Amino acid sequence: NAGVMQNPRHLVRRRGQEARLRCSPMKGHSHVYWYRQLPEEGLKFMVYLQKENIIDESGMPKERFSAEFPKEGPSILRIQQVVRGDSAAYFCASSGRNEQFFGPGTRLTVL
Amino acid sequence: QQPVQSPQAVILREGEDAVINCSSSKALYSVHWYRQKHGEAPVFLMILLKGGEQKGHEKISASFNEKKQQSSLYLTASQLSYSGTYFCGTEIDLDNFNKFYFGSGTKLNVKP
Numbered sequence: 001n002a003g004v005m006q007n008p009r010h011l012v013r014r015r016g017q018e019a020r021l022r023c024s025p026m027k028g029h030s031h032v033y034w035y036r037q038l039p040e041e042g043l044k045f046m047v048y049l050q051k052e053n054i055i056d057e058s059g060m061p062k063e064r065f066s067a068e069f070p071k072e073g074p075s076i077l078r079i080q081q082v083v084r085g086d087s088a089a090y091f092c093a094s095s096g097r098n099e100q101f102f103g104p105g106t107r108l109t110v111l
Numbered sequence: 112q113q114p115v116q117s118p119q120a121v122i123l124r125e126g127e128d129a130v131i132n133c134s135s136s137k138a139l140y141s142v143h144w145y146r147q148k149h150g151e152a153p154v155f156l157m158i159l160l161k162g163g164e165q166k167g168h169e170k171i172s173a174s175f176n177e178k179k180q181q182s183s184l185y186l187t188a189s190q191l192s193y194s195g196t197y198f199c200g201t202e203i204d205l206d207n208f209n210k211f212y213f214g215s216g217t218k219l220n221v222k223p
Binding site: 033035041042043044045048055056091098099100101102103104105 | 141143145151152153154155158160198200202207208210211212213214215216
């Protein structure tokens with residue numbers, strides 16, 4: 001009974017490169033949320049997706065960031081042309097009805 | 112629309128009790144509570160769906176006052192393992208979907 005899976009767990013990128021973060025929800029869950037967390041801070045909502053649909057992307061920066069949740073395969077959060085300020089922990093959570101269960105996170109470091 | 116949590120930080124001795132509060136300016140569909148330890152992912156503790164509902168999880172329980180748009184998390188006879196940051200998450204019923212917000216967290220440090 002696998003939980004929410006995220007990979008990679010750690011990602012190092014140089015400024016200007018692209019970062020791709022993957023999230024596989026729990027079995028049977030069709031809702032995925034992405035959050036960003038800076039050290040010693042709270043969880044900042046980025047985007048809420050269902051299969052093949054973006055439901056709410058109000059927390060996502062308008063430029064460089066995109067997310068998808070295809071019919072088959074994991075949800076992907078893509079950050080283009082990364083900058084130092086993108087360094088953070090990125091968590092995804094999946095939910096079936098109400099509760100959200102979090103993955104272990106991807107820690108992105110931009111050099 | 113982000114819920115307000117109080118206090119921001121609590122230091123307890125093992126065996127003491129604590130209450131963490133979460134309040135929203137919007138009518139709530141549900142309240143969720145999570146605990147996050149340093150360097151780890153948030154762990155789901157419980158969800159409260161109905162106004163006036165109370166739930167318990169070991170020595171951790173919570174209440175939800177729908178009218179006041181508030182929830183409280185009660186930690187009784189705290190253990191060292193309770194240390195971490197506690198987040199409340201509030202779910203607001205919008206027209207097409209439910210929107211979710213996290214509070215800024217309450218740091219709990221339980222000392223021996």
